[in-house]
Amino acid sequence: MVSVVRVFLLWTGRLRHLQHL
Secondary structure (H helix, E strand, C coil): CCCHHHHHHHHHHHHHHHHHC
């Protein structure tokens, strides 16, 4: 079972990176 929290954090970080650009 993959940690959903880990994936969520990774996604949020990616979205934040895109927003910064």
